[in-house]
Amino acid sequence: MNSFFDLFFGPGHTPIREQMDVHITLDGDGHPRIEPLDGEAVSLSEEGSIKKVSVSRDRFFACGCAVATSQIGGMCNPCRKISCSIHHTRCAVPSCSRPLCLECSRFLEDVRVCSRCYEPLRRQLARQKLTRALLRPFTG
Ligand SMILES: [Zn+2]
Numbered sequence: 001m002n003s004f005f006d007l008f009f010g011p012g013h014t015p016i017r018e019q020m021d022v023h024i025t026l027d028g029d030g031h032p033r034i035e036p037l038d039g040e041a042v043s044l045s046e047e048g049s050i051k052k053v054s055v056s057r058d059r060f061f062a063c064g065c066a067v068a069t070s071q072i073g074g075m076c077n078p079c080r081k082i083s084c085s086i087h088h089t090r091c092a093v094p095s096c097s098r099p100l101c102l103e104c105s106r107f108l109e110d111v112r113v114c115s116r117c118y119e120p121l122r123r124q125l126a127r128q129k130l131t132r133a134l135l136r137p138f139t140g
């Protein structure tokens with residue numbers, strides 16, 4: 001797991017102590033999946049100074065659900081935040097269907113769409129309702 005800490009120390013460092021907390025879950029096929037949770041490393045840099053770094057991973061998805069107990073859903077297209085599988089969705093307009101988090105979703109009755117599709121769809125639905133209302137006296 002050196003590369004994890006190389007991000008902070010650069011490639012020339014001499015690790016003195018590295019420690020990592022991991023979370024192991026089983027994937028759908030029963031293979032263990034290792035997720036780093038927290039880590040700490042003490043390292044001697046090229047200039048001879050001792051550096052210590054602590055890493056803590058996001059414990060919660062953007063929707064507020066805990067990473068430890070929720071499945072990952074996906075990355076939102078407009079804002080690039082990660083939501084859990086329950087709160088992550090796609091725009092309901094088939095020609096768009098971009099991935100959406102809860103925050104970037106607009107609700108039209110019980111349909112979730114992106115902000116780009118919201119206005120056109122809202123107008124279309126309003127037109128349909130109007131048409132239905134206008135036809136009602138004739139259709140009974
Ligand atoms: Zn969630």
Ligand SMILES: [Zn+2]
Nearest residue numbers: 076079101104
């Ligand atoms: Zn978003």
Ligand SMILES: [Zn+2]
Nearest residue numbers: 091096114117
């Ligand atoms: Zn859309």
